[in-house]
Amino acid sequence: MSILTVPRLRRSGRDWPGHRLVVADELPLDCGAALGPFTIAYQTYGRLNPERSNAILVCHALTGDQYVADPHPITGHPGWWTTLAGPGGVLDTERYFLICANVLGGCMGTTGPREINAATGEAWALDFPVITIHDIVRAQKLLVDRLGIEELFCVIGGSMGGMQVLQWASSYPDRVFAAVPIAAAARHSAQNIAFHEVGRQAIMADPDWCGGRYLKEGRNPSRGLAVARMAAHITYLSEAALHRKFGRNLQDRNQITYGFDADFQVESYLRHQGSTFVDRFDANSYLYITRAMDYFDLAAEHGGSLPAAFARRQPRFCIISFTSDWLFPTSESRALVHALNAVAANVSFVEIETDKGHDAFLLHEPELFATLRGFLTGCAEQRGLPRFWT
Amino acid sequence: MRTAAALRLAADAPPEAAPAPGELRSDLRLIADMIDPNSRVLDIGCGDGALLAYLARDKAVDARGIELSQSGVNACVRHGLSVIQGDADRDLDAFPDGAFDVVVLSQTLQATRQPRHVLEALLRIGERAIVSFPNFGFWRIRLSLLCRGRMPMSPLLNNPWYDTPNIHLCTIRDFVALCDELGARIERSLSLDRHGRTIALDPRGSLANLFAEQGIFVLAAGVAAASGKRRMAR
Secondary structure, eight states: OOSOOSOOOOOOSTTOSSEEEEEOSOEEOTTSOEEOSEEEEEEEESOOOTTSOOEEEEEOOTTOOSOSSSOOTTTOOOOTTTTTEETTSSEETTTOEEEEEOOTTOSSSSSOTTSEETTTTEEOGGGSOOOOHHHHHHHHHHHHHHTTOSSEEEEEEETHHHHHHHHHHHHOGGGEEEEEEESOOSBOOHHHHHHHHHHHHHHHHSGGGGGGTHHHHTOOOHHHHHHHHHHHHHHHSOHHHHHHHTTTOBSSOSSOOSSSSOOBHHHHHHHHHHHHHHHHOOHHHHHHHHHHHHHOBTTGGGTTOHHHHTOSOOOEEEEEEETTOSSSOHHHHHHHHHHHHHTTOOEEEEEEOOSSGGGGGGSOOHHHHHHHHHHHHHHHHHHTOOSSOO | OOOHHHHHHHTSOOOOOOOOGGGSOHHHHHHHHTSOTTOEEEEETOTTSHHHHHHHHHSOOEEEEEESSHHHHHHHHHTTOEEEEOOHHHHSTTSOTTOEEEEEEESOGGGSSOHHHHHHHHHHHEEEEEEEEEBTTOHHHHHHHHHHOSOOOOSSSOSOGGGOSOOSOBOHHHHHHHHHHHTEEEEEEEEEOTTSOEEOOOTTSHHHHHHOSEEEEEEEEOHHHHTTOOOOOO
16 A cells, blocks of 8 residues: 555665766855865766857756756666757757756765765765755856856756756856746745645655664665655646546546555556655755755845846846746746846746646647747857857 | 657757748838837837847847737747747836837737826837837728728728727827827827828828828837936946
8 A cells, every 4th residue: 555665775876977076175055054075966968169158057957867868877767858958959969068967965976965974974964054056056157167168058947947047147147148947936936835845744754764864774765755756746747737647547447446545547647656756866855955946035135126136147038937837837937027127138938838737848848849949049149159060 | 860869859840030021011111110220129019020030130139029929929939039928018017217229019009908008118118119000090991980880890900899909999190199198209200001101191180190091100208208217227
């Protein structure tokens, strides 16, 4: 009856593909602490041109990672944005140099709560400092500095990735030519914080969580993490999409069983989502990264004024929302558009009609592709990027 | 050598070519001629972006747009234009004073909920406003109503009364009266016949109101209205 019976521990990440940057300096964090030395695990696609002007920083979402366009080293699934990134794609790796770094606090190689704290020789667990979206972006900027890139051609991302895009545009506007926040918002709403709290409570209520020290105890709060994922996954979809995919259809049976087994297909689907998630994600990372999203409020950094967050200088913006996204609804994007209009920024805004909910940015959505392709092509012309180079 | 993923991705439509200048609607062509190169322009109700594309390409204009329809916005952004989904009634208030050199409202004023407020906003956010609209005082429209007793329909107003976005139709005289009321200065005006050709008529005279099928006006905020303006530092 339980969704998971055998807690599985993760494989070591030493042999995962991609690059690692070890930063010896300390990174000052919003919480007042400093982190260092620390590691940024990142992946790149395509080639940086001699002018170093064709770099696109891809920012991943809450449970994403740096494997944008190649198979995930644990699950073997294709990269999470293969719909966009690849040779000839919207994020054309024959034209652009894509960079994606695992976020600070993550669990795919960048320093986070499951990595070893040099001071103690044990996993950081809850000794890891609480990080913010700004901290995540500070770490990314260090990486971009080290790669010798003066100005990113574009910073793009969906959901929490979109928050990072906005932070980049606000904090380092002279380092970004074009910014594309998709299905994002300038602050996390009360409803979204509430959903995150449900997820965190599910993890912390799991006896295997052990006050965060589960790695030391040789345990894994898989049940709690799976429940957190199940609850969150509902928010990524829409009522219409759930109805279209599952309706009230029963799972491998002709009638209800008058029990608590997964009678309905939608239950079976969610249990599957929960159980596969725990194989690739760390429970403490989930706590830290959801907290970073909760704390995100760009206007609050600027005395409560969102236009002030973009007052200094603005990259070209392309803001995209989806009609059925109730987690980051169009009203959030429109508030952003108005703030950017107030500082006369160069901004495009498209609301795309779809029933796929928040997850639409990860799915096959031809209007999204056409919009992005047009925006990026226009920006590339303005930036003077050649169509191809050798 | 392209991978399977590349072949799949390549199936997505490439950006379409922007419309050629020769295809510009006659009133848009006249409006384009009134706009100086390298200026900052906001086109409200920009449709598929024909005017913006022409201005950006041929006059190096910093061209922005607002369009209500998703298909229009998507077409614009696909062409690499900076356009936001929105409308004149809701989305002008966010712009600072004097944000643009020229604000264009072509064939849209009659479809706004609050034309007076929209016109005020145009004069606030633009140094100049170019407004074109169908003249409801055009003789054919008058005659149609007089003889047929039905709501007039014309090539410019081709929707039946129960299914039209044009909820605030006016005559050239009505428009001039509103400009006077708002203290707007009419810098220039053009009357167009039903073939889109300009006819030399005084907009304040009764002939323009009778023989122009549409009017194009270049407005600037009057001295009184402009005195409170704050130039936006960019």
